[in-house]
Amino acid sequence: METTLLKRVSDSEWQIEPHEKMRVPAILFASEALIRDMDAKVYEQIVNVASLPGIQKAAYAMPDAHWGYGFPIGGVAAFDPDEGGVVSAGGVGFDISCGVRTLLTGLRSEDLPPIKQSLADALYRHIPAGVGSRGLLDLTDHQLDEMLADGAVWALRLGYGTASDLERTEERGRMAGAQPEAVSDFAKNRQRREMGTLGSGNHYLEVQQVVAIFDEPSAKAFGIRHGDIVVSIHCGSRGLGHQIGTEFLRDMVAQAAGYGIELPDRELACAPIRSPIGEKYLGAMRAAINCALANRQIITHLVRRAFAEVIPRAELTVLYDVSHNTCKVEQHQVDGHSKEVFIHRKGATRAFGPNHPAIPEALRATGQPVLIGGTMGTASYILVGTPESERRAFSSSCHGAGRQMSRHQATRQWRGRQLIDELASRGILIRSPSSRGVAEEAPGAYKDVNVVVEASEKAGLSRRVARLEPFICVKG
Amino acid sequence: MAQAQADSRSRWEHFTHGADIGVRGIGATKEEAFEQAAVALIAVISEPMRVAARREITIECEAADSEVLLVDWLNALVYEMAVRGMIFGRFAVRLEGIRLHGTAWGEEVDVARHEPAVEVKGATYTSLFVGQNPDGSWIAQCVVDV
Numbered sequence: 001m002e003t004t005l006l007k008r009v010s011d012s013e014w015q016i017e018p019h020e021k022m023r024v025p026a027i028l029f030a031s032e033a034l035i036r037d038m039d040a041k042v043y044e045q046i047v048n049v050a051s052l053p054g055i056q057k058a059a060y061a062m063p064d065a066h067w068g069y070g071f072p073i074g075g076v077a078a079f080d081p082d083e084g085g086v087v088s089a090g091g092v093g094f095d096i097s098c099g100v101r102t103l104l105t106g107l108r109s110e111d112l113p114p115i116k117q118s119l120a121d122a123l124y125r126h127i128p129a130g131v132g133s134r135g136l137l138d139l140t141d142h143q144l145d146e147m148l149a150d151g152a153v154w155a156l157r158l159g160y161g162t163a164s165d166l167e168r169t170e171e172r173g174r175m176a177g178a179q180p181e182a183v184s185d186f187a188k189n190r191q192r193r194e195m196g197t198l199g200s201g202n203h204y205l206e207v208q209q210v211v212a213i214f215d216e217p218s219a220k221a222f223g224i225r226h227g228d229i230v231v232s233i234h235c236g237s238r239g240l241g242h243q244i245g246t247e248f249l250r251d252m253v254a255q256a257a258g259y260g261i262e263l264p265d266r267e268l269a270c271a272p273i274r275s276p277i278g279e280k281y282l283g284a285m286r287a288a289i290n291c292a293l294a295n296r297q298i299i300t301h302l303v304r305r306a307f308a309e310v311i312p313r314a315e316l317t318v319l320y321d322v323s324h325n326t327c328k329v330e331q332h333q334v335d336g337h338s339k340e341v342f343i344h345r346k347g348a349t350r351a352f353g354p355n356h357p358a359i360p361e362a363l364r365a366t367g368q369p370v371l372i373g374g375t376m377g378t379a380s381y382i383l384v385g386t387p388e389s390e391r392r393a394f395s396s397s398c399h400g401a402g403r404q405m406s407r408h409q410a411t412r413q414w415r416g417r418q419l420i421d422e423l424a425s426r427g428i429l430i431r432s433p434s435s436r437g438v439a440e441e442a443p444g445a446y447k448d449v450n451v452v453v454e455a456s457e458k459a460g461l462s463r464r465v466a467r468l469e470p471f472i473c474v475k476g
Numbered sequence: 477m478a479q480a481q482a483d484s485r486s487r488w489e490h491f492t493h494g495a496d497i498g499v500r501g502i503g504a505t506k507e508e509a510f511e512q513a514a515v516a517l518i519a520v521i522s523e524p525m526r527v528a529a530r531r532e533i534t535i536e537c538e539a540a541d542s543e544v545l546l547v548d549w550l551n552a553l554v555y556e557m558a559v560r561g562m563i564f565g566r567f568a569v570r571l572e573g574i575r576l577h578g579t580a581w582g583e584e585v586d587v588a589r590h591e592p593a594v595e596v597k598g599a600t601y602t603s604l605f606v607g608q609n610p611d612g613s614w615i616a617q618c619v620v621d622v
Contacts, residue, residue: 039494067494067601077555094597094621130559131592132585133520189559190516200595205502239558242597242621249601254540266601395551406492407594407622476595 001038012459014023014128016043021264022052028061029393029459034451037404042066042074048264049060050222051078054085054332056341060393062348064332064447064453069093070267073347076396078332080322080341081273086261087281088270089252091344092327096285098203099323100371102382103300106315109209112471115232115310119207120472122306124431127205127299129199129476131434135196135298140145144188144327147195148180151290157299160196165228165297168318175290175296179283183240184247188282190239196298196399200356200437202234202403204373205303205367208380208468218384219466221366222319231275231316232380233299234373236325237292244288244341273342275292282327288324288345294299319382324349326397332394343394351385351462355454370462372453373400376430376473377443378424381453397462398453401446410445411436432475443476448450485613488516491603493619498603499550500617504608506542509616510549510569510576515598517550518564520620522590524597527565529581538574542606546616549576563587563592594622 006014006028014035016026026046042065049071050059056078060156065074071088128135139147147154152166154172166173198205210228213219224230237244252269256262259272269414271278300318307314313315327344334341352359352368360370378401385462389395405413415433419442423430432438456462486508491498497520501512501514535552539545549569557563564582571577585592602619609615 004559041494069602094600112510130587131595132563136559186555192554192559201597239597243555246598250544250547253544253601266604269601310617403494406494407497408490408492433587434591434593436591 001035001040001043003032003035006035012455015049016051022047024050024055024058025062026050026059028065029455029461030063031445031451031455034063034455035445037334038065038066038353042072045070045072046075048268049075051264051269052088053076053107053133053261054079054081056080060396062398063451063459064398064400065259065430068346068401070265071107071344071346072267074398074402075346076344076393078341078343078349078394079273080339085273085342086270087278087327087342088246089128089245089266089281090267090269090283091346092245093325093346094242095236096241096245096288096325097323098325099296100322101296101300101321101372102319103231103234103303103370104223104319105229105231105280107311109115109227109229109390111311112229118469119306120311120429120431122310123205123472123474126302126306127474129433129474130200130437133197134193137195139192139195141188144192145180147294148183148287148290149178151175151293151406152168155294158379160298160301165300165318169293169321170323170465175286175293177283177288178286180287182280182283183244183287187240187247190243194238196302196437197238198235198299198476199238202441203476205299205474206380206469206470207472208232208470210466211469212467214464214466215384218366221363222369222465223380224466230319231303232373232468233296235295235299237288238295240291244284248284251277285327289323291323298372302304303346320371322349322371323380330465333390347399349394351389351400352395352462353385353387353389370397372398372449374400374449375443375446376441376470376475378449379430380468381449381455381464382466382468383456384465386460386463388460389462392460398456403445403451403453404447405445407417407440409437410442413444414439416443428470430475438475482551486512488512488519488598489520490508493603496621498598498619500615506614506616509572509614510534510546511567513616514545514550514553514567515618516597517553520596520622522563523592523593524565527563528583529566531581535580535582537579539574541574543604544572545565545576546597546606547601547604547618549578550618550620554578554596554598555578563590566586586592597621
């Protein structure tokens with residue numbers, strides 16, 4: 001993207017003044033280098049978002065923003081239903097409530113070398129990954145509805161986890177306001193046998209080592225030290241979320257004109273929050289959030305099983321669980337007043353600062369953990385929400401490295417087998433059913449996650465706490 | 477991954493879209509373009525030539541226009557493959573206005589033989605186009621989310 005299109009507010013903030021149909025400005029948080037690398041489509045998409053009815057303050061793009069569907073990935077926008085605000089299926093994205101959960105293990109890096117191979121094999125055996133993989137469960141209609149209503153709380157009822165897991169999950173494991181009856185039979189059918197599966201594409205499970213601590217007090221509060229071993233799970237609501245996204249996008253496109261909404265791009269499909277289809281979408285989308293929370297909870301259980309088999313003294317506890325494709329009702333400051341808004345985060349992580357009531361008590365004084373997925377060859381990060389994140393972008397931060405190369409380019413540049421060997425020589429074990437899948441996810445296909453989190457920190461969206469590097473990566 | 481088949485009139489290809497992939501079917505008729513777009517969809521997952529035609533599934537769709545119909549057709553295939561644990565390799569499409577009658581032939585996913593690289597989560601409205609080239613051939617394309 002050309003920087004000449006933007007007004008430079010600071011080294012880490014760029015603005016697009018309202019013009020033509022824009023109702024509010026668009027603000028991009030990024031370094032100059034990241035802006036230059038950013039797809040020109042991000043400009044177009046964030047301008048479109050800023051033109052939607054009822055949008056509050058500004059449309060925001062996070063430092064890892066790239067071309068998405070309607071909304072840019074890395075897009076954040078809040079809407080007020082009293083001002084005709086909308087909810088957008090594209091603004092949530094297809095993989096509803098995709099997110100990251102990080103588990104502490106109580107193990108240290110020196111514990112890993114003797115068990116690394118067997119742990120990698122055990123994780124790969126226990127956690128279904130890749131195309132066509134099936135979970136342990138085959139849910140009845142009734143069980144599906146319970147899962148969609150109660151999320152991780154439902155998974156606990158089945159014995160997959162402990163109460164303390166819920167405490168460390170956004171929404172305490174259960175998204176309120178879910179309407180299983182708003183979810184189509186098609187969406188339910190796609191999920192029936194997929195609970196507790198990782199999926200494919202950019203989804204993964206990693207065993208990681210804490211290689212750097214940037215903020216000792218926050219790290220201490222999060223229970224992490226230099227040299228600790230942690231596990232991170234990145235996946236979402238699987239086929240169910242996608243089916244919901246697809247169906248509502250289609251319906252919202254068809255109904256938009258009837259609500260007087262002019263769509264500059266069909267993928268931006270949206271409907272008034274206060275409309276039958278808007279309300280139905282919110283009910284279905286919340287059910288999909290529950291599906292993702294239950295899914296990550298079951299996978300947590302499977303990870304525990306795998307560890308118990310290999311190193312029984314490991315004690316796996318949840319550090320935190322974040323979702324980065326959601327629309328949630330939150331209280332935010334707008335024009336000096338606190339008000340309830342519907343905030344879309346598409347490829348963006350909620351990042352509440354210290355003392356927010358939604359943060360678990362043990363972490364409240366510190367701020368919300370913000371879990372950032374990297375690539376299998378580089379690094380991931382644990383960040384924390386800052387006091388100013390509320391003012392900057394409705395308490396939102398980046399979500400990952402962000403792709404910079406297409407899958408096609410990646411497969412031309414790398415061979416899966418070669419990449420797996422190369423990573424193995426660096427001590428990183430990959431387990432995947434598909435070598436082409438590995439090539440498509442080559443670390444070089446992504447932006448430098450270090451640069452992305454630095455930009456987030458500079459912009460005041462979140463602050464670095466720890467850097468993690470992978471030892472084992474299970475890829476779908 | 478094969479970029480495209482032999483340069484006959486009826487063929488498929490992939491095009492680039494950020495993190496995802498675009499699928500494009502080209503044919504002498506709109507029907508053929510729809511069939512080829514489906515082959516392109518399969519090629520995102522695996523090599524279509526590796527899929528044996530052991531079972532036949534019929535698909536019916538209806539939409540307001542040809543473009544939405546293409547998205548519906550591809551999404552119906554994604555759905556059928558997901559719930560049946562199948563992968564398709566060959567397709568036949570018959571169009572009656574905005575109504576599509578489709579047949580897909582395939583088999584159960586065999587990870588060892590098909591080596592599926594990635595699940596397609598769905599077809600999208602991005603770079604969606606159904607229309608004719610100046611030479612009269614038809615194009616049916618959109619980006620799929622993986």
